[in-house]
Amino acid sequence: MVRRKNAEPIDWPCEGPALDDFVTSMLARGDELYRDLPWRHVDDPYAVLVSEIMLQQTQVARVGRFWERFLSAFPTVDALAAAAVPDVLELWQGLGYNRRALALKRTADRCAAEGAGRLPETYEGLLALPGIGPATAAGVVAFAYQRPAVYLETNVRSVFLHELFPEEEAVSDKVLLPLVEAAAFHPAAAADPRRWYYGLLDYGAHLKATVPNPSRRSAGHSRQSAFEGSRRQKRAWITRRVLAAPEGVSRAAVLADLNTAEAAAGRPEVEPPLFDSIVADLLAEGFFREENDTLTP
Structure with missing residues (x-):
């Protein structure tokens, strides 16, 4: 805009x-x-985009080492597009809100396939990409393109x-x-x-x-709910558990391990309907796959 x-x-x-x-x-x-900050005065739109997405809902002090490590592994749009989703998610662990990593991967996939490995140079073009909202698109325009x-x-x-x-x-x-x-x-x-x-x-x-x-x-201000014990916490735990099993792990084993972790934290066990709902969301969002009740990165 x-x-x-x-x-x-x-x-x-x-x-x-x-x-x-x-x-x-x-x-x-x-x-x-x-x-x-390490991402300032960077002309590469892709590097700026990675920083902007990482900085969404994450404190600046936590982002620096993740940004440098991520760009070291995936230095270009094409490199990220060629990467496997589990590898991308593994490098994102610790930042939270893993949907951002998937959206960034999908953006790289599209730009590699349709944009010759380059991000669009316009606000409107950036806004059309997965997971890029008005602020992120404007950030790339201002910080990468100096407009x-x-x-x-x-x-x-x-x-x-x-x-x-x-x-x-x-x-x-x-x-x-x-x-x-x-x-x-x-x-x-x-x-x-x-x-x-x-x-x-x-x-x-x-x-x-x-x-x-x-x-x-602000009219839109809302206090973020506590993470521990929340659905978000269980999503993150399930994602980490499946990513840690490249050969795959059964649904039953994941639920059992999750409830062991919940008990250790003093929380009640996760009922199967809630677990199935979370797994269904993660499958639909592309975090992992399922075949014969086995979850695989």
Whole structure:
């Protein structure tokens, strides 16, 4: 999503700083708080995409070693497309939300088959790929291609809420998006999209560490449920168990081992209907295969 031609004037909040002042202030604040992260100033769109997907719902401090290890194993789109799904998932273990790894693999498969091993260069082309949403597509446009884009993720959202809506609750992204767009296409920000968004990301991270999280005042904010004991935890456990058995493992053995682990954690056993439902989801999503009640990576 880029700025539309002949767009209607933006209703910039009159109670906050003027647009010029806001952009100047945020650029200076970002320079002051700059974090030297390994995926910054990388021109390879694929490497940027991997970082953006890994950073979804995962703390920055955890992503660095995974990003470097993943790119070492799969340095190009074609390398990832040629990889086996179990190998991709194995390198993803520890990051959580394994669906992201499968979506990234499917994106590589499509780009290898249809795009000569290259990612699209447009927001719209990126958005059409598996698992790539508006923020991820805009991130690749801004960070890899150095073009202005409307990149609204949690830290950027925090900055706009803190600076422009300091007293308001339940501010929707519909309200924020035009403001993010206006700022991104301001000449001072558009001259260096990387600097602009690196600054917002770093300032947003600083805010979360020093003041009550401004993102909580977003209309779409929801507290993440506890992982331990959740369906997500059981999904992750089952996935790891099957990936650890390249020769395959029976459904019954996986359920028995899962319930042993649950008992050790002081939790009740997993009932067969819940187990079957989780396994059905994992099979449908392509995490592993099944033949004659044997689950195989």
